[in-house]
Amino acid sequence: MLIRTPRASDEKEFAVTPRKLYQQRRQFMKQCAAGAAWATAGWLLPSESSASLIPSNPKRSPYSTTEEWTDKQAATHYNNFYELGYGKTDPSRRAHMLITEPWTVTVEGHCEKPGTYSVEDLIRSEEIEERIYRLRCVEAWSMVIPWLGVSLGSVLKRLQPTSQARYVAFQTIMDPENLPGQRRDVLDWPYVEGLRIDEAMHPLTLLTVGMYGKVLPNQNGAPIRIVVPWKYGFKSIKSIVRIRFVEEQPPTAWNRATPHEYGFYSNVNPTVRHPRWSQRRERRIGEFGKRPTLMFNGYEEEVASLYAGMDLSKYF
Amino acid sequence: MIRPVPWVAPALFLLCLAPAVELAHGLYTNALGPNPLETLTRDTGKWTLRFLLLTLTISPLIRLFQWQFLLRYRRLLGLIAFQYGTIHLTTYLWFDQFFDWAEIWLDILERPFITAGMSAFVMLVPLALTSSRWAQRVMGQAWKRLHRLIYVSAFAGLLHYFWLTRADFLEPAIYAILFALLMLARIRRTTTVSAGES
């Protein structure tokens, strides 16, 4: 399969704008607009809603699978998103409890461009691709989902991580007042995840804002999440508010909760025995039978080299 | 003594079957959500546990309120628990494992929650087989002793539930508390009886 090595020009496509600068600029624009006719001011200002980010005709990606998409109803009504409840149907029922506007992502740690960014600061509509990925949950079910997003690596590069940035840590929104799941200590809130920097930079890792041609539904991790298709689903952290470049391997939510079951890497691996679910097979949602689970969820060719020489039963 | 009302037992029987009928109907009309086979396994598991606990409630109620008539329905409740357990096990053997016996055996050995569930079910088998009035009469004291296995089975069922739970222990905890209360009712009786005897 084709692996596109990012060209040097990718980095220069546009410089990311820290939130403060962006707001100053908006302020300036507002003042200018106020001087002009008020009626035109509205469309001079960039829209806040990330719905406007979604291109009507997104680029296709060579990384997409040709497998049949999972029914959208299933992909949006069978979710693990513990912030909205611990049952599979809770997240869609309570989707409105996740407040996504306003939304900012704080970037910090070992990088040259720390700051507070809006989703639009991080992702430009023209860059958005459709990526049809297999999603494998650790609970032994799977889906095929058409995501909309950009390679996380292209965004991280613009934030200019320094040489000390060996890992990237992510954090989900913390809002126990509105998110019922966070009012009980079933996990050590907020939800945190992490990737090694080379995993985060891998072109398959997607910074995602949409699915099925539309903006992400709240229950699927709106407004911005990552998708790491060769890892179990819980690594693909949802509703991200913080990205931190760090030197040490960061803690991750499920590993903290049950370390012997969920490792830091959590690569899809049918040969590593899991105390709860056999990972040898999986049920594709919508199908009756089970199918064999593929090494790295079928992305072995693309990602196996990341783990060359590692004992994957130890670093599970 | 309250006289037996003839239609109560069949009515109770139908009521106990209602969840199974609802599940079958849901399966047929595709109303069990995006992963219907998972729903089936989980719901039948829960009903097995609920009926085990219901069965265990009969004796304390009889003792507390002298509701002797309830004894008639204990066997029914126990058999219903066994019935849901059988469906539950079948959904696992079929839809989870597709009768891959090597894999099933490995699962029983490797996965504590399956070991516990399987033990819980296996213990129910002799109880179901000796549930008839005839067996009860013939076996006498041995029957009583044998049927105390239901305590162990329910306990193993609870372990099974705790061990398969990922993070939210609220529901298994509720069932565990109910079980503890039901067991406590029995221990208290034993101690008060022996205290009275001495």
Ligand code: HEM
């Ligand atoms: C008396 C016997 C049993 C009882 C009381 C029982 C009870 C339960 C309960 C309460 C659940 C959880 C339902 C939920 O979370 O909504 C469950 C799930 C399950 N049980 Fe059982 N069970 C029994 C026997 C068995 C046996 C014999 C097996 C297989 C060998 C089994 C396999 C499973 C599986 C695979 C699940 C689903 C786990 C998951 O979805 O992660 N159970 N059972």
